[in-house]
Amino acid sequence: MDWLIVKNDFKRNKVINLALLLFMMFSAGLAVLSVIMGVQTFTSISRLYEKAQPPHFLQMHKGEIDQEKIDEFMSDYEGITYWxxxxxxxxxxxxxxxxxxxxxxxxxxxxxxxxxxxxxxxxxxxxxxxxxxxxxxxxxxxxxxxxxxxxxxxxxxxxxxxxxxxxxxxxxxxxxxxxxxxxxxxxxxxxxxxxxxxxxxxxxxxxxxLIEAYFTDSKEASNFQTAYENAGLPQNGQAVTYAMIFILSAITDMVTVFVLLLVSALLIIVSFICVKFTIMAALEEEIGEIGTMKAIGLPFAHIRNIYLNKYRILASVGVVIGYILALLTTGIFTNHVRTTFGNMSMSPLAIILSIVVGCLVFLLITYYCKKVLKRIKKVTVVDALVRRKGFHKEKGQIKDGLYKSKKLPVNWLMAIREVFYSFKNWTIVFAVVLIAVIMIMVPINLMNTFEAPEFITYMGSSLEDILIEVENGENLEINYKKVVQVLEDDDAIETYYKYRRVRVQTTNADAELMNLHVDSGDNSGNGLKYISGKAPNGENEIAISYLNSNEIGKNIGDTMVLSYGDRKKEFVLSGIYQGVTSGGYTAKSKYDFSNLTSEKYSFSVNLKDNTVAEEKADQWSEIVGPGVTIYPMEEFINQTLGGVVKQLKTIVFIIVIIGACLVMLITVLFLKLRLAKDLAEVAVLKAIGFPELDIKKQYLVKIGYVSIIGILVGVILTNVLGEKIVNLVLTISGLGVKKVDLVVNPLVLYVLCPLLLLALMQLVTWIVLRTITKYNIISIINE
Structure with missing residues (x-):
């Protein structure tokens, strides 16, 4: 009998059940897909590293080297297994x-x-x-x-x-x-x-x-770097540790995983909202049957299971189909992983965890259904069979508000009045629109942020028109003078700033000696994104990167003693900035450290006309020759973050489609149930002379009014919560960036996205409302 009831329900409410199935399928599918992609990314990198054996510490060096001295140092350092x-x-x-x-x-x-x-x-x-x-x-x-x-x-x-x-x-x-x-x-x-x-x-x-070292424990790389540099070994170039190599390798795909996880979590919330709404609608519609079952002595558990069986079937079918779809589409999303880290079959861990996640989604949905169905327990036989109101008891005085009709058209007045006084009945539309806005706009804002020129300030460089780096090597000073001469002679330059990198010593949080790479210059530290504090202002102040602040254990206002050569100088920590250059371990100061040899020179250039940046970069490159890299800032950002942006654009396109389908499906689902519930009200309106067009207008206004409120709240939450979610993930990643101000495109956030969602909801509302034409007033009133 239980299964016969479920079967009949599926036949009677095809559209509602199909919509529920789709939400459960999408939420389970995206959750499974994000887990598979995350596991595949890390296992692919790990397997590549097992075969390729990248170094735990890498020092790049231009110039002559003394291999015997390097071998002697390596052989004496405890913990080294190979170099x-x-x-x-x-x-x-x-x-x-x-x-x-x-x-x-x-x-x-x-x-x-x-x-x-x-x-x-x-x-x-x-x-x-x-x-x-x-x-x-x-x-x-x-x-x-x-x-x-x-x-x-x-x-x-x-x-x-x-x-x-x-x-x-x-x-x-x-x-x-x-x-x-x-x-x-x-x-x-x-x-x-x-x-x-x-x-x-x-x-x-x-x-x-490339001077490479391997250890029994890859975490030893940081301590080794300090010992290596202090030993006076070759270091005219970038030094990189194993941890930073791994993080930079994974960043493109981990951004995708983060977006997929965010969307799947939001879809699971939407599934919960839909399940609650449909369950309550079904219970209200069948309040008489529930009262009868209670009256003849059926226990609560049995009545609950009659309804629960339906949602168990929907959840299980949805999760299975979602899992299959995730497996079929995995290749699309993991294409970058395969291309970058090599072909590999699905790892057993990915299969196991994806099954676990699918089961968790199923259990969450069924648990939530049980929780909602507990309301049956509170319904009395009298409430169900006599009052016919077992779940929602009307409270308070009825407010008609018709006296305001002079200021507002009647259709608008009636529609807004119903939503205003009975907003609880429309919360599903409000909540889904709100979630759709967040689901669409957070990934779009993240994509805009990676694409924006301002993102370079999170990488440890100020935003100028052209960036110039004088490469380490025997010709460092010669090339530096060439660049200065070119910049001094060019009238197209508005301003330029020069920086030189030096190496000093300080102590970390454990009072151990560590090296600090400081970029020194009059403009050093200006234009960066600071987590706290500000750029150094004067020769006695210094700013350090976020990763260095964790290593050194210093806060704003603390003093730091830097040793260089036979000298020591005390600095006040003015700010903690974000940066990923040089592995994220840098510092900025206006003090010149005149007695120290430069490790590197860099220049940031502003032109009077920034449209000729590419032309100027090519012209200067020809003049100064090899050993100097010159690129327009826009091109530098495109090449550095182009892979992340390309991947995000694909994901954002898919999410916009899902978000649009989401609001349309929910609108159809809601209106189908709402119209069924409002049959009597629609019949009365027709009977007292309201034409069908007016009734349709009222529903269009209701959906539009609730949608606008949902969009406004969604936009506010996107601006408030979006950055917090992204920043939490960045903090966990250990990339050297902790706080990002998401770049918002006002046209998209405040105009295009709201108009798109509003237009789609009004369109499907109009389509669904065509069924009003079939309503027979006399038969409805008689019923």
Whole structure:
């Protein structure tokens, strides 16, 4: 009998049950998909790292090295299991041309390009199957990072033209580089055969050395870096630790996982709202039957299970279909993971956790249904059979408000009055619109933030028109003077600021000696995003990065003693800023540290006309020559964060479609139930002379009024909660960024998104209201 009741209910309420099934399916599917993608991202990176063996500590160095001194230090350092020094030939993008479907060079590539040969056992360059790549003479292995940027194909020809040396290669393989696979890093490596590498070494480019160390515990890398730098070993270049390599590798896909998790959580909330609404609507409609069952002695548990069985079936079918859809669409969302970290089958952990998440969604829905159905327990036989009002008892005086009709059209007055005095009956529409706004706008704002030029201030650099970096090496000071001369002679420049990086010592929270890399200059620290405090103002103040503040254990106003050479100087901590450059461990000061050797120089340039930034960057690059990287800030941001933005755009498009379908389905579901409940009221309105058009107008006004309130509250919550959610995830990630001000597009947030949702809801409302034409007044009144 129970199953017969459920079967008949499915037949009678096809649209409502289908809508419920869809919400349960989408919420379960997205939850499963986000878990699969998160697990696949980390397991893919881990498996790649197992095969490729990237270093736990990497020091890049341009200039001469004393390998014997390096070997001596490494062998004496406790905890080291392996070390090696790799030679990389640095060439410039303009010296590499690709001939395929089109012919182009890599002159616009921001990344430093290095030619290398395959290593023996550690820091290997692999193919998509995680196999060590062997390149023959005349062949070349291109990193996946460059393939994505330029759409290269296997078989394309690559021409190297440098210092009158011309060499042609054929692309044999696209390689996975475990430590240089993110656009956020500064370099990428191209693989040559041993013979071609030896032939080119010393004839083209400039040699750069990768000094790599491995430990029994990768966390030892931070302490090792301090000891290495203090030992006076080669360090004319970037130093990177294993943890930062891992985080930068995963950031693009983890942003996607975060967005999917957020949307799935919101959809689960929508499912709960829909379940509660449909259950209460069904119970109100069948209050007489419930009273009869109670009167003949059926226990509460049995009555509850009659209704609960239906939702158990819906939840189980929805979760199973959602799980299957998640598995079928996983390939679309994990395409970037496969491309960047190699092909791999679904990991057992992903399968197990996805099943667990699917079961959790099912249990949450059924638990919530049980909780809602507890209301049956409070219904008395008298309330159900005599008063016919077992769940909602009317309270208070009836307010007609008709005296205001002179100021407002009657249809508008009646519609707004009903919503205003009985808003509880319309909360499902309000809540779903509110959630849809948050679900759509938070990912859009996140995408706008990554795309905006201002995001560079979260990476530790101020926002200017052109960014110039003088690379470390033997010609550091010469190249620095060249850049200064070019900037001094160019009338197109409005202002420019120069910075030099020096290394000093301080103590961390455990009173252990640690190195601090300080960017010194008159404008140093200005224009950055500060978590607390402000930029240094005067030579006795210093600002440090967020990660350094955690390491050092200092707060705003505390004093710091910096040691450099045989000197010591006390600084007051003025601010804590956010940054990811140099692994996120930097500091800013206006003090010049004149007696210290510079590690690096950088310049930020503002032009009188910023539209010529690209032209000026190309012009200056030709003048100063190699050893200096010059790029317009917009191009730098596009190349650095382009992968994240591209992935987000795909996700945002899907979410907008889901959000639009969400509000339309809920509107249909709600109106179907509402019209069924309002049959008598509609019949009375028709009987006293209201035409069908007026009745339709009233429902359009009701839906529009509730929608506008939901949109307004959704916009407010997006602005208030959106940043808090994003910042919580950033804090957990350990990237060096803790607080981001989301960039809002006012046109999208305040105009396009509200109008889209409002228009869709009014459209489906009008379509559903066509059923009013079929209402027969006499039969309804008689009933």
């Amino acid at each position: 090696q020094t790799i030679t990389m030939i640095n060439v410039h993008g303009e010296s590499l041309s690709v001939v395929g479907k089109d012919t182009y060079d890599l002159s616009d590539c921001r990344l430093g390009i290095g030619l290398v040969k395959q290593n023996e056992s550690r820091d290997l360059l692999l193919n998509s199957e995680h196999e060590k790549v062997i390149i023959e003479e005349g062949e070349i292995g291109i990193p996946v990072l460059l393939k994505e940027m330029y759409d290269m194909k296997i078989g394309d020809h690559v021409l190297l033209n440098y210092n009158n040396v011309l060499k042609e290669f054929i692309i044999k393989e696209f390689i996975l580089d475990a430590q240089m696979n993110s656009p956020m890093v500064s370099s990428t490596r191209i693989l040559l055969s041993n013979k071609d590498f030896d032939m080119l070494n010393g004839k083209v480019g400039e040699n750069e050395y």
